[in-house]
Amino acid sequence: MNPAALEVRHVSFAYGRKKALDDVSFIVPQGCCAILLGPNGAGKSTLFNLITRLFDSRSGHIQIAGFDNKSHSRQALAHMGVVFQQPTLDLDLTVEQNLRYHASLHGLGRRDATRRIATELERLQAIQYLKTKVRALSGGYRRRVEIARALLHRPALLLLDEPTVGLDIPSRMALVSHVHHLAAEGIGILWATHLIDEVEASDELIVLHRGRIRATGIVTDVIHRLQVTGLGEAFEALTTEAT
Amino acid sequence: MNLLHYLRATEAIIGREVLRFLHQRGRFVSALVRPLVWLFIFAAGFRATLGIAVIPPYQTYILYEEYITPGLAGMILLFNGMQSSLSMVYDREMGSMRILLVSPLPRWYLLSSKLLASTCVSILQAYVFLGIAWLYEIRPPATGYIEVFPALLLAGLMLGALGMFLSSFIKQLENFAGVMNFVIFPMFFLSTALYPLWRLQESSPLLATLAEYNPFSQAVELIRHALYGQFNPYAFLYTLGAMLLFMALAIWGYNPSKGMMTRRGR
Numbered sequence: 253m254n255p256a257a258l259e260v261r262h263v264s265f266a267y268g269r270k271k272a273l274d275d276v277s278f279i280v281p282q283g284c285c286a287i288l289l290g291p292n293g294a295g296k297s298t299l300f301n302l303i304t305r306l307f308d309s310r311s312g313h314i315q316i317a318g319f320d321n322k323s324h325s326r327q328a329l330a331h332m333g334v335v336f337q338q339p340t341l342d343l344d345l346t347v348e349q350n351l352r353y354h355a356s357l358h359g360l361g362r363r364d365a366t367r368r369i370a371t372e373l374e375r376l377q378a379i380q381y382l383k384t385k386v387r388a389l390s391g392g393y394r395r396r397v398e399i400a401r402a403l404l405h406r407p408a409l410l411l412l413d414e415p416t417v418g419l420d421i422p423s424r425m426a427l428v429s430h431v432h433h434l435a436a437e438g439i440g441i442l443w444a445t446h447l448i449d450e451v452e453a454s455d456e457l458i459v460l461h462r463g464r465i466r467a468t469g470i471v472t473d474v475i476h477r478l479q480v481t482g483l484g485e486a487f488e489a490l491t492t493e494a495t
Numbered sequence: 496m497n498l499l500h501y502l503r504a505t506e507a508i509i510g511r512e513v514l515r516f517l518h519q520r521g522r523f524v525s526a527l528v529r530p531l532v533w534l535f536i537f538a539a540g541f542r543a544t545l546g547i548a549v550i551p552p553y554q555t556y557i558l559y560e561e562y563i564t565p566g567l568a569g570m571i572l573l574f575n576g577m578q579s580s581l582s583m584v585y586d587r588e589m590g591s592m593r594i595l596l597v598s599p600l601p602r603w604y605l606l607s608s609k610l611l612a613s614t615c616v617s618i619l620q621a622y623v624f625l626g627i628a629w630l631y632e633i634r635p636p637a638t639g640y641i642e643v644f645p646a647l648l649l650a651g652l653m654l655g656a657l658g659m660f661l662s663s664f665i666k667q668l669e670n671f672a673g674v675m676n677f678v679i680f681p682m683f684f685l686s687t688a689l690y691p692l693w694r695l696q697e698s699s700p701l702l703a704t705l706a707e708y709n710p711f712s713q714a715v716e717l718i719r720h721a722l723y724g725q726f727n728p729y730a731f732l733y734t735l736g737a738m739l740l741f742m743a744l745a746i747w748g749y750n751p752s753k754g755m756m757t758r759r760g761r
Contacts, residue, residue, distance in 0.1 A: 356507030
């Protein structure tokens with residue numbers, strides 16, 4: 253049996269005395285698109301920093317594709333692609349230079365990198381911008397390039413931290429659709445957002461509020477369980493009830 | 496994770512740093528303007544006031560311009576090392592540093608590669624400065640330009656490592672002004688870059704002692720001697736020791752479980 257793309261078990265974290273995450277546990281199987289839904293300040297970014305090892309948790313365990321991100325951090329990181337909330341492309345370099353840089357950090361050889369860059373940019377319909385400086389791209393295309401970059405080394409898990417912030421509606425829709433295609437291909441996705449219109453009925457939902465998991469399950473099941481009419485109502489019930 | 500992976504990563508990090516530098520022509524020009532102002536204006540004005548005795552590595556009396564040239568090469572390394580730490584704070588705030596830190600290589604290796612990359616850029620600037628100084632009739636022996644390379648490399652790594660360590664606990668970009676006031680300026684003025692130790696000794700033995708133990712002074716002396724074909728073992732060992740210490744502190748600072756980065760969270 254294949255290990256889960258991501259397994260988070262009993263993770264807690266605090267900034268000084270302020271608890272940011274409290275005993276958080278969930279699993280993202282391979283080929284699953286999991287939406288980490290929570291209002292601002294729910295602890296989503298903290299959780300991402302722990303998964304990516306930018307922060308270190310003192311309690312709990314995080315496994316990526318079966319590798320513990322503390323004891324086998326390099327193997328764990330090798331199986332993970334990340335799109336951070338803040339733009340992380342170098343504006344003065346071309347799309348190709350940005351992607352080659354990332355490919356080298358992941359150990360891809362020149363020929364392999366050329367092939368992978370072309371494949372991912374074609375899939376994201378951005379190949380025409382290969383030689384363009386990132387500064388000249390629109391916000392939507394910059395995000396596409398960041399997703400292409402995160403996929404270059406064929407990760408088992410793709411982390412997306414509010415990647416649609418600042419994008420127009422067509423760009424957002426295109427991104428949502430592409431990410432669901434990726435899940436269908438077998439990649440485990442963890443998509444952090446506070447926008448419920450980005451969630452599809454078949455997605456796995458993880459509702460995080462004030463550092464605690466409030467609900468997990470398929471979106472339709474969560475709605476059914478709460479006996480509400482839609483996700484908006486469910487989200488409100490889960491995040492108001494706890495206040 | 497093989498050796499090739501490590502080499503590719505280092506090559507990419509250095510290549511990116513050089514490309515970024517070449518694209519930012521303003522940064523290149525401003526990095527050169529500072530030492531050139533000191534060389535052409537300050538040194539000309541103070542030539543008569545700050546007469547220089549015959550001290551190693553010089554064989555004869557020299558003009559003040561010639562004395563401060565190695566110090567100004569060191570100044571380029573110092574300011575660039577700090578500029579690089581500033582860019583790391585910026586990169587961390589803006590996110591591109593995260594991409595580096597989540598790469599599947601040991602963090603100490605990624606930081607060392609980043610340090611080597613910024614030092615390469617500093618050395619490039621230092622050589623351009625030495626070239627301009629040569630046109631200004633400051634002409635050390637031709638072989639000195641080759642012999643000074645390892646000295647520039649070690650000094651650049653030491654100053655860059657200091658900058659990297661500082662960047663690990665500077666939380667916001669705005670705090671960088673403090674680094675300028677509390678680190679760069681005291682380090683530069685309290686060194687042998689602008690005046691020899693004996694001159695400082697005449698004015699204040701305390702300041703002379705502080706200048707002697709300032710790692711930047713030893714880096715400048717290492718560069719000065721190397722540029723004139725001499726090896727200064729004390730300056731070499733001192734600079735090497737300081738580099739190893741600052742690098743260890745920087746790696747500690749960027750370790751998510753031990754360093755400064757984790758103090759924000761438990």
